[in-house]
Structures are given as structure tokens and as C-alpha cells.
Amino acid sequence: MPQLLIELFSEEIPARMQAQAARDLDRMARERLAAAGLEPSSLRTFAGPRRLTLVAEGLAAAQADRREERKGPRTSAPEAALEGFLRSTGLTRDQLVERDGVWFAELTATGRATPEVIAEIVPDIIRNFPWPKSMTWGTGTLRWVRPLRHVLCLFAGAPVSFEVDGVQTVDFAVGHRFMGSNRPFRVKSFASYRSGLEKRFVLLDAEERKLRILVEARHLCADRGLELVEDAGLLDEVAGLAEWPVPILGDMDPDYLALPPEVIRTSMRNHQKYFAVRDPATGRLAPHFVTVSNIAAPDGGAVIAAGNAKVLSARLSDARFFWDEDRKVTLESRLEKLKSVTFHARLGTLAERVERLEHLAGALSVRVGADPAKAALAARLCKADLTTGMVGEFPELQGLMGGYYALEEKLTPVTAEAIRDHYRPVGPSDEVPDRPVTMAVALAEKLDTLAAFFAINEKPTGSRDPYALRRAALGVIRILLNSEVRAPVRELVADWYRSLRCFVDPGRALYASTRRTTGYLGPRSRRDSEIFQTYVEEFEAALLEAEPMVVAI
Structure with a gap:
């Protein structure tokens, strides 16, 4: 056909x-x-x-010819009804068919x-x-x-x-x-x-372009005793940038390998669309990269590789500057800047959120078997890297850079790990924190997100979830299911509410009831217990509707 x-x-x-x-x-x-x-x-x-x-x-x-039978008014209906039916069908009275006292129109249309x-x-x-x-x-x-x-x-x-x-x-x-x-x-x-x-040098199918990039890039690396660091998201993107993709292996200044590997890969990926390369003997990044050209150059891509290496050096020079400058200021001293950063108009600043996280992580540490002091310290410092130049340049490295800076300050590896991983899991394939201190801080971060936004009635709907509350709920689920910890939602919300009351004053407390749209709840309000009970019930019901598994844990 x-x-x-x-x-x-x-x-x-x-x-x-x-x-x-x-x-x-x-x-x-x-x-x-x-x-x-x-x-x-x-x-x-x-x-x-x-x-x-x-x-x-x-x-x-x-098109096939179409035949349609349309039912009209009864034969005893007023004349006006019949005339209207005739106008809608474009037929005359003689062309109608009468059956059982009802007019029928038989319409045919020749297919175009x-x-x-x-x-x-x-x-x-x-x-x-x-x-x-x-x-x-x-x-x-x-x-x-x-x-x-x-x-x-x-x-x-x-x-x-x-x-x-x-x-x-x-x-x-x-x-x-x-x-x-x-x-x-x-x-x-x-x-x-x-x-x-x-x-004429155009591969129509994106899958063919991706396969060509992978195969040729692997061969280029293998010929030099190297290994390609594969990245499915980047592969999808570069396959959409070139009709005739030609991978080229380039060299970079080895001095830049002193930077954290995530910084190098992020700069390569986000700014230049390069693939990173590792040394299979050590598992560490090698001073090379793979770029994808849209032409097969007569010199094998030597000039293209040299030009791309210069651009990459400029990018990594910026990253090295941020790395050196950020380490001159401790995470603790950066907390003051969080007072000028708004987390949400109705939920206060990041500094206020950090206070909530610190108290909540301390409360949750008892449930997960963590040291309360270490959990509170990690929670207090976990957002400090948001004020660094590196995270300002590469927002996707938040948390991760905080972990590196914590190690540079000689903080304990446990604290650094909790700062680094407190956002996890951020997706279905992401690793789940399994160390007690990290679990306490990660649970505190997600629980505060859930409880605070539900408290101001910013609940997810079927079509929108701008604050990623479902992701936070699923993160709580995965952390709890991955461990032997069991904490009913009612108890977790009680932990959050008690941690909230530890430091807020009546003039700036969060809304404690999703039913209340005006007025604040102070720590010593006479209706304290009533409003908290109502809030917990509404939070639990709304969360059950959004993520049924959470309530079951």
C-alpha cells in the first residue's frame, strides 16, 4: 500500500x-x-x-465511502422541527425514509x-x-x-x-x-x-548516531589504554548536535586533575559537552576528554582537539579559582549569609530552615541510632555550601562540594559524608544513605520539606508538584525501607513540630494548621495541642492521598 x-x-x-x-x-x-x-x-x-x-x-x-443513518423527528412533529432536520442534513422531504412513525435520513459521503x-x-x-x-x-x-x-x-x-x-x-x-x-x-x-x-553524511536515526559515537569513542580510548566515562544523558544531547558525529580524543592540562573529579566532569559535561576519560588501572580521571565534532576533519581532528582543549582550560581555570577561594572560608562562617537568602516567602530564610534541620536531625538521630551531636553538626552545615562560588557556578554540585570543603576543614569523615549525601536519594536509581548520621540528616531534610510545605497548604496535585514533595516522600520511603528503622508519619510529624517549637517565637512561627490561612501559632498558644492534632490529621490524610506507602511504614 x-x-x-x-x-x-x-x-x-x-x-x-x-x-x-x-x-x-x-x-x-x-x-x-x-x-x-x-x-x-x-x-x-x-x-x-x-x-x-x-x-x-x-x-x-x-478514504472509504461513508454511509450514515440519522434519526429525525416523528412524523407527527411540528413542521418547524422537520424543516430544521432537513436543513441539518441538506436533504428534501422526498429523500427521507419513514419507519415506525419516525423520519430517517440516509447520508452518503464519497471518500476523498x-x-x-x-x-x-x-x-x-x-x-x-x-x-x-x-x-x-x-x-x-x-x-x-x-x-x-x-x-x-x-x-x-x-x-x-x-x-x-x-x-x-x-x-x-x-x-x-x-x-x-x-x-x-x-x-x-x-x-x-x-x-x-x-x-551525504547525515545519519537520520538518533539511535544510529548514538551508537556511532559510543563505538568510535570507545575505540579512541582503547587505542590509548584509556576508558570512556559513559554518560547516557550527555550521549542523548550530543547525538542531537551532530548529523554526522565524529568523536575526537583531546588532551587537557594534568594540573587540573587536582580538582574534585565531579567538578571536572560537570564542567566538561555542562559547558563543553565533552565526555570524561578515566585510567582503567587507577579508576581515576585521566587528563583527556572526548568531544564530538559534526565534520570529519582532514587532519583527523587535531586542530579541533587543540581548540577544544584551550576552551576547557579556561573553564577549569574558573573552577580552580572558585575551589581555591571557597576553601579560605569555613562552612561555619558561611552560615551568616544564609540569613539573607529566602527559602520561601512563607517559610522564612535558609538560616531559619537550617535551625529546623539541626533540631530535627538531633531528634531523629535517636530513631536511626546516630550520634545526636554529629547529626546536629552535619545538619547545621549541610546548606553552607550554597553560598560558595563553586555551587554558584555549578548548582548541581550542592551538597557534594559541602562534603569536600568539610574534609578540607578536617571535619570527621562521618560529618562530611552526611553533608555530601543529605539530598539523597534524588531519583529512583540514586544510592540511599545507609549510615546513621547521614540517614538522620537526609530524613530531616526531606521531612522538613514535606511538613513545612504541607503546613502552608502547598500540596502536590495530579498535574503539578513544584516543590518536589512526592520525591521527598519517596526518599523517606526508600531510606526507611532500606534500613530496619520504622517511624510512623504521626511520630515523624511530631518530631518536626517539637523541633519547630524549640526555637521559634510567636512573631515568626510557621503556620501549624493547614486549615488556618491567617494568624500565627505561638509556642505557648492555648490551642496548641488542638491545632497540632488537627494539623497532624490533615497532613497524614493529604500525604496518604499523595503517597500511600508513606503512611504504611
């Missing part, structure tokens, strides 16, 4: 948008074809730096040719495509992620003609911007389209 081929060719599409764009194209095409009565036997979409492609197999050459339907569907998809960000260009009004240059649309090997705000349909495609000379070639089918692109 006939094949439908569509290519939406534009300027460079951001790599982070490509995978979702392919899914959106698949969904929109299926919905519109189904609504038109055209069901493909198979449909695939592809996304790359400059093109979105769809190929659908098994489409009928035309599939190219006619496609000429309506594709422009509709283009005009309504849900890009996260889009733009207009020239004098047109069409919005697209980047300027849309042309639309290839073929059905059964023949062009389908239409226009979308001045963008014309064509029957050709173009290859790589540089290596393929950007010259067009005629397309008759998906097979000729795909092979033609590959001959």
Missing part, C-alpha cells in the same frame, strides 16, 4: 527539544489520520539537528483521495506544533522553533502540494550543511531518502 513521507526541514533544532518533537509529530499525525479514517499499518518519526521526519506505511489511496486529506493535515500539524519555544521570521506569521525552510511531502512517490505561510512543499532533500555541500537530491521513497542522506 502507498507510503507517506514527510520531512520538516529547518535551521538547527535545539538538541533538548528533538526527542519530544518526534513524539509530538507521531502523536499529532496519528490523531489526525485516525480522525480522517486513514489508519497506517506502521508509523515512525525521526528527529535530528535540522529535520523532523515521518514515514507512514499502509495508508489507503483514498488521501493526498487531498494530507494537504490539510500537514499544514494543521505545522501551525499547531507544541514547541516549548518558537519564533517568527521574515514577514510571515508562522511560528516554528527555528526558521522552517521547506517541507518534503510525498505520497506513493508523488509530491503533495500545499503551502504554509509561504513555505512550499518540495520533492527533494538536502544533506550535511558542509560535507554534503548542502545540494538537494530528488526523493521517491523513504528508502531513497534515507540512503541519500547517508551518502
